[in-house]
Amino acid sequence: MASLLDASKPRINCSMLSQHIGRGVCFVGRVEKVHPTGKTFSVSDGEGKSATVELNEPLEEELSGIVEVIGMVSSKGVITTTTYNILREDKGIPFDLELYNEALKVIHDFPQYYPFEVAASG
Amino acid sequence: MWNQGGYSESSMAGGYTQSPGGFASPALSQGGEKKGRTRANQIIPCTVSQLMSASQADESFRVGDVDVAQVTIVGVIRSTDKSMTNIQYKVDDMTGAPMDVKQWVDTEDQSVDSTVLPPGTYVKVSGNLRSFQNHRSVVAFSVRPLEDMNEITSHMLEVVQAHMALSKPQTMSAAGGGMSSSAMPMSRPTMGGMDGNAGGYAGANDMTNNGLSANQNQVLCLIRSCPEPQGISIQELKKRLGSMSIAVIKQAVEFLSNEGHIFSTIDEDHYKSTDSDD
Numbered sequence: 001m002a003s004l005l006d007a008s009k010p011r012i013n014c015s016m017l018s019q020h021i022g023r024g025v026c027f028v029g030r031v032e033k034v035h036p037t038g039k040t041f042s043v044s045d046g047e048g049k050s051a052t053v054e055l056n057e058p059l060e061e062e063l064s065g066i067v068e069v070i071g072m073v074s075s076k077g078v079i080t081t082t083t084y085n086i087l088r089e090d091k092g093i094p095f096d097l098e099l100y101n102e103a104l105k106v107i108h109d110f111p112q113y114y115p116f117e118v119a120a121s122g
Numbered sequence: 123m124w125n126q127g128g129y130s131e132s133s134m135a136g137g138y139t140q141s142p143g144g145f146a147s148p149a150l151s152q153g154g155e156k157k158g159r160t161r162a163n164q165i166i167p168c169t170v171s172q173l174m175s176a177s178q179a180d181e182s183f184r185v186g187d188v189d190v191a192q193v194t195i196v197g198v199i200r201s202t203d204k205s206m207t208n209i210q211y212k213v214d215d216m217t218g219a220p221m222d223v224k225q226w227v228d229t230e231d232q233s234v235d236s237t238v239l240p241p242g243t244y245v246k247v248s249g250n251l252r253s254f255q256n257h258r259s260v261v262a263f264s265v266r267p268l269e270d271m272n273e274i275t276s277h278m279l280e281v282v283q284a285h286m287a288l289s290k291p292q293t294m295s296a297a298g299g300g301m302s303s304s305a306m307p308m309s310r311p312t313m314g315g316m317d318g319n320a321g322g323y324a325g326a327n328d329m330t331n332n333g334l335s336a337n338q339n340q341v342l343c344l345i346r347s348c349p350e351p352q353g354i355s356i357q358e359l360k361k362r363l364g365s366m367s368i369a370v371i372k373q374a375v376e377f378l379s380n381e382g383h384i385f386s387t388i389d390e391d392h393y394k395s396t397d398s399d400d
Contacts, residue, residue, distance in 0.1 A: 005200065006219040008171065011278075026216040066271070068198075070216075085198060085242055087271040095271045103278045112186070113285040114278065118174045118218050 004082045008116040009070050013104055014049035017077045027051065027069045027079055028087070028100060034063055043067060046101025052078045066095045165192040165248065166288070167280040171217035173251055174258055183251050187289040193251055193260065195221065196268070196277035199243045209238050211265065213247055222259035223247050244268040246277070287332070334378075337366060341374040345384050346395040353387040353394035 009026040010016075017025075029043030032050060038058035044050045053069050066089065071081040087095050107114040168190060176183040176190060183190050197215030204210075208227055212220035239245060249262035268274070334342065344362055348354035359371050366374075375393060378384045384393045 005214065008218045009216040011216055085244075087244070087274075089271070091269040093270040093272065096275065099272065100275045103275045106282055107278050110282045110286065113282040113289075114169060114217070115171045115175065116217050118171050 004072060005070065008118075010116045011104055011107065013045035013047060013101055014051050015047065016104075016108070017051060017073055017079075020073045021075055021077070022073065024070065024072055024082070025079065027053075027071075028066065028097070029069075030097060031063050031065060031067050034059065043069065046097040046099070046104070053084075054078055054080045055084075056081065065089055066097065165194060166190050167277055167284050168193045168195055169217040169281055170195060170197065170213070170215050170219075170221040172281075172285070173221065173260070174218055176251065176258075178253055183253075186285065188285055190251055192249070194246060194248045194277070195260065196244070196246050196274055197221070199239055199241050199245060201241055202238050204238050209265075211239070211245075211247075213245065213260075222257070223249070223262050223265065224259055225249075225262045225265050239265065239267055244271065244274065246273060335374075337370055338374045338377055340366070341371060342378055342383055342395065345378075345393050346397065348394070351387075351394075353392040356391045356393075 004024040007024055009024045010020065011026045011028065012020055013027070013029075027043065027045070029045045029051065032042040032044050034041040038055075038060075040052060040054045041059075041063060042050050042052055053071070063086070066087040068085045068087055069079055069081055070083050070085075071079045073079055089095055166185075166188065168185065172185045173183075173190070173193065173195070176185045178184075195213060195215055197213040197220070200212045200214045200220045202209065202211055206227075209225045211223045211225070213223050214220035244267065246264075246266050246268060247260055247262050248264040248266075249260045252259050252261050332339070340363060341359060344359055345354050348358075356368070356371060356375065359375075360366070360368055363371060375384065379386065379393070382396060384395050386392060387394050
């Protein structure tokens, strides 16, 4: 799974999950519900849609706020986590998830200016 | 968000600042100096994938149509390695494998903070793209941890905007029917400027490449192509743009003037472009 980090991880939201099945992705969303086992939780994206995230190890910390999950999308649309990172909002500046969603649309509309893979150089 | 430590520190002469006329003008106006001279006077927001795919000629790099030397990337630190003289980070912005970033440490200079930032920290790296034995890296003059995570979002948008604005113009499908401009005009980058609505981004097909409407683009093109030192008059514009009313032309002229694309010359009826075609 370490090799997933060494490849590109397109930033996506829930509507793009189905197009990335079997691929590594980067999903940024708000933590919604954490399962009592701590091995799975739900996240919502900037459009309000939800996805399920699975972990290899149960959570050791209280998870809330905005999280950036890197993992692979399973055939059921569940993200199996390689690693995750909490986007800190402790400086008093909230993360604008809706705006991030708009930016996602932009980078996917202009892949020539925001490539998610390394092209062969000239 | 714009003023928060974003560009105040990277304000190289003629660099990526919000000056009227846009950051593209130093490049465009130096048309004559292009050959055989490194244009390291712009700092360009990039993705790691762009830096890795950039073509190289001698010491200069090119991403598509855009020359890159000084760049900014925004990503998360995956690993660190500190030695006596430098700190090496691997910075991951999701577009590919993490990029090597080297930051020199001046052990004599007490004012420079040489504390290593831990993995998991989101940073904005400003530095120069380097290639050594086919291995690409960024030699950073600044590695700043993000305090406002919205900078991730703004960097994504700035990358698209910068590379789009600096690239050779493609035929604009939406803009006023079959008119081409010889250089890419650029409006002041604002979040809300992507389309006219307050509600957000309407999609790539609904807008011209430079954020100007079809009418504004036509007016701007005519003004730019005028070789007269006193510029072109509103009356002349009306003659050439028969289908546009004087009121609409005046509206476009006022907008373009406010955005810094044009300026008045001998009187309020004559205008020249800030990015001339000469």
